[in-house]
Amino acid sequence: MTTSPIPDLDATRRRGAVRELWRGLSGRALRLFAGLHQTWRRSLQVRVVTITLVVSSLLVGGFAYLIADKITSILLENAKIDVQQRLTSGAEYAAKQFSLYSQPQEAQLQETIDGTVNYLAGGDPQQTSGVVVAVTADGTGGMILPRSSPAVEDFRPLISPELRAAVAGGNVANQIRTGRLIGDRDMKYLVYGSPVPTRFGQVELYYFVPLTLQDTTAAQARATVVATGAALVLLLGLLAALVTRLVVTPVRVAARTAQRLSAGLLDQRMAVNGEDDLALLAASFNQMATNLQRQILRLEEMSRLQRRFTSDVSHELRTPLTTVRMAADLIFAERDEFEPAVARSAELLQAELDRFEELLTDLLEISRFDAGFAVLDAEPTDLVPVVHRVVDRLAGLAERVGVAIELDVPTAPVIAEIDPRRVERVLRNLVGNAVEHGEGRPVRITLGMDETAVAVTVRDHGVGLKPGEEKLVFNRFWRADPSRARQTGGTGLGLSISLEDARLHGGWLEAWGAPGQGAQFRLTLPARAGDRLTTSPLRLVPADAAVPFGGVPAGGLLAIGPAPDGTIAVGPVPERRAEVGS
Numbered sequence: 001m002t003t004s005p006i007p008d009l010d011a012t013r014r015r016g017a018v019r020e021l022w023r024g025l026s027g028r029a030l031r032l033f034a035g036l037h038q039t040w041r042r043s044l045q046v047r048v049v050t051i052t053l054v055v056s057s058l059l060v061g062g063f064a065y066l067i068a069d070k071i072t073s074i075l076l077e078n079a080k081i082d083v084q085q086r087l088t089s090g091a092e093y094a095a096k097q098f099s100l101y102s103q104p105q106e107a108q109l110q111e112t113i114d115g116t117v118n119y120l121a122g123g124d125p126q127q128t129s130g131v132v133v134a135v136t137a138d139g140t141g142g143m144i145l146p147r148s149s150p151a152v153e154d155f156r157p158l159i160s161p162e163l164r165a166a167v168a169g170g171n172v173a174n175q176i177r178t179g180r181l182i183g184d185r186d187m188k189y190l191v192y193g194s195p196v197p198t199r200f201g202q203v204e205l206y207y208f209v210p211l212t213l214q215d216t217t218a219a220q221a222r223a224t225v226v227a228t229g230a231a232l233v234l235l236l237g238l239l240a241a242l243v244t245r246l247v248v249t250p251v252r253v254a255a256r257t258a259q260r261l262s263a264g265l266l267d268q269r270m271a272v273n274g275e276d277d278l279a280l281l282a283a284s285f286n287q288m289a290t291n292l293q294r295q296i297l298r299l300e301e302m303s304r305l306q307r308r309f310t311s312d313v314s315h316e317l318r319t320p321l322t323t324v325r326m327a328a329d330l331i332f333a334e335r336d337e338f339e340p341a342v343a344r345s346a347e348l349l350q351a352e353l354d355r356f357e358e359l360l361t362d363l364l365e366i367s368r369f370d371a372g373f374a375v376l377d378a379e380p381t382d383l384v385p386v387v388h389r390v391v392d393r394l395a396g397l398a399e400r401v402g403v404a405i406e407l408d409v410p411t412a413p414v415i416a417e418i419d420p421r422r423v424e425r426v427l428r429n430l431v432g433n434a435v436e437h438g439e440g441r442p443v444r445i446t447l448g449m450d451e452t453a454v455a456v457t458v459r460d461h462g463v464g465l466k467p468g469e470e471k472l473v474f475n476r477f478w479r480a481d482p483s484r485a486r487q488t489g490g491t492g493l494g495l496s497i498s499l500e501d502a503r504l505h506g507g508w509l510e511a512w513g514a515p516g517q518g519a520q521f522r523l524t525l526p527a528r529a530g531d532r533l534t535t536s537p538l539r540l541v542p543a544d545a546a547v548p549f550g551g552v553p554a555g556g557l558l559a560i561g562p563a564p565d566g567t568i569a570v571g572p573v574p575e576r577r578a579e580v581g582s
Helices: 009-042 044-098 107-120 161-168 212-262 277-333 340-371 383-393 395-401 420-436 482-488 494-505
Strands: 131-136 144-147 173-179 187-198 201-210 379-382 405-408 415-418 443-449 453-460 508-514 518-526 557-562
Touching: 009 044, 044 107, 044 187, 044 201, 044 212, 161 173, 161 187, 161 201, 187 212, 212 277, 277 340, 340 494, 379 383, 379 420, 383 395, 383 405, 383 415, 383 420, 383 443, 383 453, 395 420, 415 420, 415 518, 420 443, 420 453, 420 494, 420 518, 494 508, 494 518
Parallel strands: 405 443
Antiparallel strands: 131 144, 131 201, 173 187, 187 201, 379 415, 443 453, 453 518, 508 518, 508 557
16 A cells, blocks of 8 residues: 655745745836836936936046055055165175175074074064075075074965075065964065075075055055045035936926916916026027917917807808708709709709708708717617618618628627717718728628627728828818719718717727728727727728738728827727727
8 A cells, every 4th residue: 555645735835935925026126126217217317317426436436446556556666665775785784794604504604694684673573574594505495594583483484486486596586475474363475585695605585574554554545535436426426416406497397387288278387587598498488388378379269260150151051041942842843844954953953952951960060069069968779770770871872883781790789878870970971981982892881899899890992092091081071082072972071070979979980991902990989988998899900901011001000089188099000909098
């Protein structure tokens, strides 16, 4: 009977705790980095001060290193010069003392060597600069008869073989070595060696000079230079922050004032202090704001007068149009009794009156939108019957021009809170334009929905839109083909009114087109009135659209709808957008 291993629960818990700790720390680090990055991007003052601190730190650090290195070199050079002088005089003195002896075995030689060493060491038994004498006999390089200052314990570890070889060869040489001559603490020494020729052989004279004083002085110099450099860097940072603040503060004030001006507070102005460049900037900004305010007020007055004129003319034309309409209806009803030329004139009169009445209706609707009097009467509505009604009303026109209308609508109801009159008018304009410009090819209407939105696309296969025309298609009175439009009729206001209806719903009205591939319009509305749109249930670019090299559909995309600031958003859009309009 075998037993399965029992998992180590404590180890599992520890690993889980470590993972949680790591995730928490990494999340905090990422948030901190994101906050720093955002501050770096948004604050000019932070960028200037940071760059000043970094550059000044590098420059001051480089200068501090050079100065400290120079001070250390000077101290060491002075120590070498001092030792060389002592070594030269000591070698001359030793040579005179040893000149009396011709054999190393003479009895008085040892006493003379000891006396010479003590004399050269200064006679102080605690002298830290040791003087060592060694005799080289028979050219073997062996050290015999070594003598040193009384305080020196063992000097041999401080004399390297390279230094001994150089001195034994008759050269004056030096090294910096770390070791222990006196006490129990290692110190750094400057070791100098010089040969002393005698009749009985060559005596080697060594000086050991501690560099404690030089190291202490160099360390103090480095600390002073570093402290001075740090203080200088901080001073430069504070100076940069102060200067940047003097410059950035007026710019921030100008930015806030410009934001208030863009929000409609046209009486906002900057304070002018002094006569410098910033004061000139503030004065020029105020002058610009005054001129803009004057021009905006003038344009608003002209726009108000224009809207009032359009509204008044439209209303005033209603009365004579009604009278003319009554007479024209009477003549049109009796046209069969007239001569053919008169009957044709009655038909033309009736058609032009219909067109004139449609133009007046559109002008009145536009004037309501311009005046801000348009009101959305939203109610839960099934869009499937709305689409069918539009198709039924345009069936006669489609039959006359030889265009088949294809429907792709769900069998289940598509319910949304909309104004059915306005949505039906939008669809009527889109389908009517597609039929008129379809070049005898089928027009396809597609209805779709998801949890948050409903959408209708109208696709034709006519001449399409040239590059740039998708930016103009919703302008008032604009026509892609003016000569052809005069034959087919239309007021040129249908798509403009449709755009305003879509904006009133908080939706999007978008266009795509390409030469030779036709066009497609997409109306997207929120399923619940007042909701914010983020995506559309249907694609704007049709699936049968040719995509050129690079992956961008010919003709591009155009989104026209309410942006978050209340303006009309016009420009390229992807298929799935986040935060396009409200």
